[in-house]
Amino acid sequence: MRYFMPAPVHHQLGLVCLGVGLQHGALPTVGPRVLDHHVAVVVSAGSGWFEGADGVRRPVTAPALLWLTPGVPHHYGASRDAGWDESFVDFTGPAVAAYTELGYIDPDRPVVALTDTVTARAAIGRITRAAQPGNPLLEVETSAAVHELLVALRRARADTAGDTDPVLRALARDAFLPLSVAEHAARHGMTAAELRAVVRRAAGASPKDYLLGIRLGRAKELLVGTELSVAAVARRVGYDDPAYFNRLFTRRVGIAPGRFREQQGRAAPGGWSDAVPDPRHPPTIRPTPPAVT
Structure with a gap:
């Protein structure tokens, strides 16, 4: 686990990362507690349970996402037998309101089934790699990764049609x-x-x-x-x-x-196209072969 203290100027980036953690196994039960910021808990393997403000205990089976929202009591834990594989990101910032309005964060659905956690874990991995001691880009890199994480979680929701509705x-x-x-x-x-x-x-x-x-x-x-x-x-x-x-x-x-x-306006040599290139094969400038002497 690593925790950060972004400066006020970093909050102007829209989202700031307050902490990140990776853990697995038969973990201690969390809560009951109330936080003052958001947390995305990504469960990539195993199972457990989650209890929110309504007091209803819901089963959690990976792959799944737990949304912990400010001011809302929550209580959850991994299975006592096999536990689960969990990664979490604590975050806050003024852009949270926009992501909530757009449906990327849904406070009314604290447990969200996912299709997979590969892209979400990749974004969390970027946060952990940025969290090296002395990294001068820490706050900006982790901020960018939180934005990326929210997009990845939106794409991975099991109730959507994948990349394109x-x-x-x-x-x-x-x-x-x-x-x-x-x-x-x-x-x-x-x-x-x-x-x-x-x-x-x-x-x-x-x-x-x-x-x-x-x-x-x-x-x-x-x-x-x-x-x-x-x-x-x-x-x-x-x-x-x-x-x-x-x-x-x-x-x-x-x-x-x-x-x-x-x-x-600009003139494009060779003409213009609205076709989206394959990211694996982007347009490139072919080097001029050396003159033969």
């Missing part, structure tokens, strides 16, 4: 079609209210804002990477009225489409 994938596919939210919902056999609940839970936004983000993101790409007129860009992303698109873009982005193009 099928509803979000379908909305992204149809984002440029002239469909209302109700029409998008009907395509999925949902009411508009049901679609709003699904998208809010998966993406932390309303369907309208989720679709708008995709449209305007694509518009930015077309403005920067092509010579299409603003009116043509508007049509490509689903707006038949260029004046409305101009007003919407200006209000959401902060500058007009033409001005955005002037600021960000």
Whole structure:
């Protein structure tokens, strides 16, 4: 176990790591107790139990996540027979509110089933490696790893569809079609209210804002990477009225489409593509072979 004391300036990073621990076996029971900060307890092997503020004792079977939230009593322990394999990260910071609103942290679900703990343990491993005595980057490295941990835990939740939610994938596919939210919902056999609940839970936004983000993101790409007129860009992303698109873009982005193009525009040798490269084989500059003399 290692515990840290981040300075006030580090809290401006949004999240700070207060401690990290790795332990396994028939561990001592924790609590009952109340903390003043958040803790993510990742159980990667074994089983045990968890008791929250409601006094209900819930079974815990790996892989699983325990959310310990500030001000909420909790009490938990590993099985007396085989115990469990546990890693934990204590953290706090102003970004916790945003992660909670987006559903990455769910105080109402203290026990969360996971599909695996590989990526979460990797993030925790980065914290433990950063916690070497005398590391001048300790607070910043551990802060970055806490952000990474929350994303990894969100991806590993057993109640999600993995990396890509099928509803979000379908909305992204149809984002440029002239469909209302109700029409998008009907395509999925949902009411508009049901679609709003699904998208809010998966993406932390309303369907309208989720679709708008995709449209305007694509518009930015077309403005920067092509010579299409603003009116043509508007049509490509689903707006038949260029004046409305101009007003919407200006209000959401902060500058007009033409001005955005002037600021960000650049010519790409060999042309431009919106294809996402394979991270294992990123684009590279081929070295010029030496001249033969």
